[in-house]
Each structure stands twice: as structure tokens, then as C-alpha cells.
Amino acid sequence: MKAAIVTIGDEILIGQIIDSNSSYIAKALDKIGIATHEMLSISDDKQHILDTFQSLQNKVDIVIVTGGLGPTKDDITKKTFCDYFNDTLIENETVLLHVKSLIEGIYKRPITQINKDQALVPTRAKVLFNQVGTAPGMWMEKENTVFISLPGVPYEMKYLIDNEVIPNLVQKYERPYIVHQTIMTYGRGESLIAEQIEEWENNLPEFIKLAYLPSPGKVRLRLTARGSNEEILKNEIKIQVEKLDLLIHDIIVGYNEDEPIEVVLGRVLTEKQMSISSAESCTGGKIASILSSVPGASKYFRGSVVSYDTQAKIDVLDIDENLIKNHGVVSAEVASEMAKSIQKIMKSDFAIATTGNAGPTKEVGGAELGTVFIGIATPNEVFVEEFNFGQPREKVIDRAVSKGLELIYKEILKK
Structure with missing residues (x-):
């Protein structure tokens, strides 16, 4: 089965907002065995929308549209749906009562005609009830394609996908199974991994495909199996992962895309009842931000100092001025002293420190562009590793963060 996802809104096309809806929808469809054939972002233009619908008609089984369901004049999706399906709008009593309860009961203001118009839907549409907003979803069918219209507000879209769209699709269609397994690796580049696992990859069953998903300092390996028997797919994926583990065990940090290294690291620290802190210069607090983004991080993350300025290293971290000179x-x-200092200040078991020249310029006599020193303090020792991550600046920072987390993770596993 194939689906297309269409986002409507000039604000997306001019870069004013980022389209996160398509990613969420595609993941939800994939979980029930529906492959996303294409994603489109189009303007708030009636003819453009109509042309897009016509181009997708019978090309895919499902078209999911987000955006353009608001109460203002620039939101034209409902009227365009009527044009495409040769239908008219009618007031839906259930939706109107819900809109009134939200506006008058929760927002405590009189309902306006614009608000009431949210209850207008095409006469032949199956209404997808939006419990968390005023704009209902709409399900309409034409020939061999189902068209589903959802609000563009992310939390409303997510509610409708989870509670209305997916259950209805599961009920309507018999679907193949799609099983994914993601292996998270750190510290080795895509080409080196590919060379190391080439024979294993060449001998994968035909129904299993491997994808390399690289980003600075890390590579995700995603196995995808498609077929009619879910149990066979899962068993074969498990067998292949076990074989892969024998080849690259030293760089694997997890087997779940929803569990990046900071989540795994946090779980290990919690299990060991140990703590961590950070002192950052060139990474500007990104390590602290990532560590603290995990729910429950207060159990193991003590805190951080972003000593971006040289004087801050002296005044806050008590780094010897002569050492810097x-x-x-x-x-x-300096990286070593930063790690030791923050470990002492925060009374943590482990500490990580970064200092480097991310660019874009180099001072006279200063470190080369891309140079980063990462200091690691453990309960027993302090060590420093030097790297050159090249350019541009963003790449240096991202790779320094990834490498720092990789180094500290390996040390924590030793304890």
C-alpha cells in the first residue's frame, strides 16, 4: 500500500515554520505497514491543491493532507475539498457543540460566526472528531483513493492520527507487515562500517534491506523487513542483528532509534547509581542540554558550567592563569583541568570537558581550525583526547558533542 502526505501552507514554503507533521504521519503509517510514497508541501492556492489531488488520484491508496482548516479566509482546504468532490458544506451538530464547549466553557468568551464555521464539513465526509481542537478531520473517498484532511496544528494532527486515522485505516485495509530494527553506533564512519560488515550485508535475505543513516560522530543502521508473516520477519531480523553484533559490538550503543546514546547513558548511570557533570567551552552547553533532555536526568546529571570565555575558566572553574598562558x-x-574542576565542584563521579577552536577564524598562535580537546574525569583517572573535526563550525560542534558522549559512555561501562 502507498500513501502520499501533503502539507498545505505558504509558511512552510518560505521557511517560516518546519514541517514536523509529515515525519510523524509517515512513522505512524509505517507501523501499520503502509509505505509513504511521497511527501509534498504546497501553497495555499486552490488550483494548486486541486492539481495536486488530481495528480495523486489512483496513484496512491491514501492521501493525508494537513493544514488549511483554520477559521480564517486564508484557510481554504474545506472549500477546495468540496470542489474536488463536487460536494457542499453542511453544519455538523456534534462538531458545533464541541466548538461551543471549547470557546464558551474553556476559553470563557462568546462564540463567533467564524468559530461556528469550524463545524462546516462536506456532506459526504466522514468526520474525524477532534477532541483537542475546533477543526475536525475529514475522510473522503474517490475511486481508488482515500483523502484525509487534518488540521496543521501538530498536537491536533497527532491526536487525530493516533485516535481516528490509524484505527480506521487498520479496519479498512489488509496490510503487509513492515518490521524495522535500528542499531545505534558511535565512533566509526559510514564507509569504515560498510567495509567491516560487507560480507554480512551481502548475505542478508532478499526481504531485508539495510540503510545507513549517518550524522556527525554516529551512524544508525536500519534493517527493514517486509512480508506477510510478522513472526518470521521478527525472528530473521533478530538473527541478523546477533550476527552484526559479533562484527561491530565495540561501537554499538543501542538497538532502538528512540533510545539515542544520552538515553542509554542515563539508564546505565541510574543503574550504577553514579553521576555526571560537564564543563564546556566550544560546545557551548550542548552536552548539558542533551544530557538534561532525558526525563529523569536529575537522578544522575549534577550540572554544568559553560565557560566560553577564558576569564570564566579562571574565575569559575579555577583554572590556573599561568597554565592557560x-x-x-x-x-x-586546560581540558584536563576543566574536567577535574567540574567533577570537584559538582561532586560527580564522572565529568566531561570540551575546549576547542570551532572556527570560523584562527587567532595568531592559536589552535588550528577544528581542533578540539575532550577531557574525561572518572572516579580513578583523568585523560584527554585530541581531535580535528575540520570545518564548518556546526560540524565541529556536533562531532565534539557526539565524540564526548561516546568517550564518557565507554568509561561508564567499565565501572
Whole structure:
């Protein structure tokens, strides 16, 4: 089965907002065995919408549209639906009562005609009830394609996908099974991994495909199996993952895309009842942000100091000024002292420190562009590793964060 996802809104096309809806919808469809054939972002233009619908008609089984269901004049999706399906709008009593309860009961203001118009839907539409907003979803069918219209507000879209769209699709269609398994790796590049696992990859069953999903400092390996028997797919994926683990066990940090290294790291720290802190310069607090983004991080993350300025390293982290003068602020010596200092200040078991030149310029006598020193303090020792992550600046910072998390994770596993 094939689906197309269409987002409507000039604000997406001019880069004013990022389309996160399509990703959520595609993942939800994939879980029930429906493959997303294409994603489109189009303007708030009636003819453009009609042309898009016509181009997708009978090409895919399902078209899911988000956006254009608001109460203002620039929201034209409902009227365009009527044009495409040769239908008219009618007031839906259930939706109207819900809109009134939201406006008058929760928002405590009189309902307007614009609000009431939210209850207008095509006469032949199956209404998808939106418990968390005023704009209902609409389900309409033409020839061999189902067209589903959803509000563009992310939390409303998510509610309707989870509670209305997916259950209805499951009931309507018999679907193949799609099983995914993601292996999270850190510290080795895509080409090196590919070379190391080439024989294993060449011998994968025909119904299993491997995809490499690289990003700075890490590579996700995604196995996808398609077929009619879910149990066979899952068993074969398990067998292949076990074989892969024998080849690259040293760089695997997890087997779930929803569990990146910071989640795995947090779980290990919690199990070991140990703590961590960070002192950051070139990474500007990104390590602390990632560590603290995990629910429950207060159990193990003590805190951080972003000593971006040299004087802050001296005043806050108590780094010897002469040490900086003799070795430079971007040096192994300074990284080591930063790690030791933050470990002491925060009374943590582990600490990570970064200092480097992310660019885009180099000071006279300073470190080369892309140079980063990462200091790691454990309960027993402090060590520093030097890297050059090249350019541009964003790449240096992202790779420094990934490498720092990789290094500290490996040390925590040793304890």
C-alpha cells in the first residue's frame, strides 16, 4: 500500500515554520505497514491543491493532507475539498457543540460566526472528531483513493492520527507487515562500517534491506523487513542483528532509534547509581542540554558550567592563569583541568570537558581550525583526547558533542 502526505501552507514554503507533521504521519503509517510514497508541501492556492489531488488520484491508496482548516479566509482546504468532490458544506451538530464547549466553557468568551464555521464539513465526509481542537478531520473517498484532511496544528494532527486515522485505516485495509530494527553506533564512519560488515550485508535475505543513516560522530543502521508473516520477519531480523553484533559490538550503543546514546547513558548511570557533570567551552552547553533532555536526568546529571570565555575558566572553574598562558586555552592541559574542576565542584563521579577552536577564524598562535580537546574525569583517572573535526563550525560542534558522549559512555561501562 502507498500513501502520499501533503502539507498545505505558504509558511512552510518560505521557511517560516518546519514541517514536523509529515515525519510523524509517515512513522505512524509505517507501523501499520503502509509505505509513504511521497511527501509534498504546497501553497495555499486552490488550483494548486486541486492539481495536486488530481495528480495523486489512483496513484496512491491514501492521501493525508494537513493544514488549511483554520477559521480564517486564508484557510481554504474545506472549500477546495468540496470542489474536488463536487460536494457542499453542511453544519455538523456534534462538531458545533464541541466548538461551543471549547470557546464558551474553556476559553470563557462568546462564540463567533467564524468559530461556528469550524463545524462546516462536506456532506459526504466522514468526520474525524477532534477532541483537542475546533477543526475536525475529514475522510473522503474517490475511486481508488482515500483523502484525509487534518488540521496543521501538530498536537491536533497527532491526536487525530493516533485516535481516528490509524484505527480506521487498520479496519479498512489488509496490510503487509513492515518490521524495522535500528542499531545505534558511535565512533566509526559510514564507509569504515560498510567495509567491516560487507560480507554480512551481502548475505542478508532478499526481504531485508539495510540503510545507513549517518550524522556527525554516529551512524544508525536500519534493517527493514517486509512480508506477510510478522513472526518470521521478527525472528530473521533478530538473527541478523546477533550476527552484526559479533562484527561491530565495540561501537554499538543501542538497538532502538528512540533510545539515542544520552538515553542509554542515563539508564546505565541510574543503574550504577553514579553521576555526571560537564564543563564546556566550544560546545557551548550542548552536552548539558542533551544530557538534561532525558526525563529523569536529575537522578544522575549534577550540572554544568559553560565557560566560553577564558576569564570564566579562571574565575569559575579555577583554572590556573599561568597554565592557560603556557599551553593555550585550547590544549590538553586546560581540558584536563576543566574536567577535574567540574567533577570537584559538582561532586560527580564522572565529568566531561570540551575546549576547542570551532572556527570560523584562527587567532595568531592559536589552535588550528577544528581542533578540539575532550577531557574525561572518572572516579580513578583523568585523560584527554585530541581531535580535528575540520570545518564548518556546526560540524565541529556536533562531532565534539557526539565524540564526548561516546568517550564518557565507554568509561561508564567499565565501572
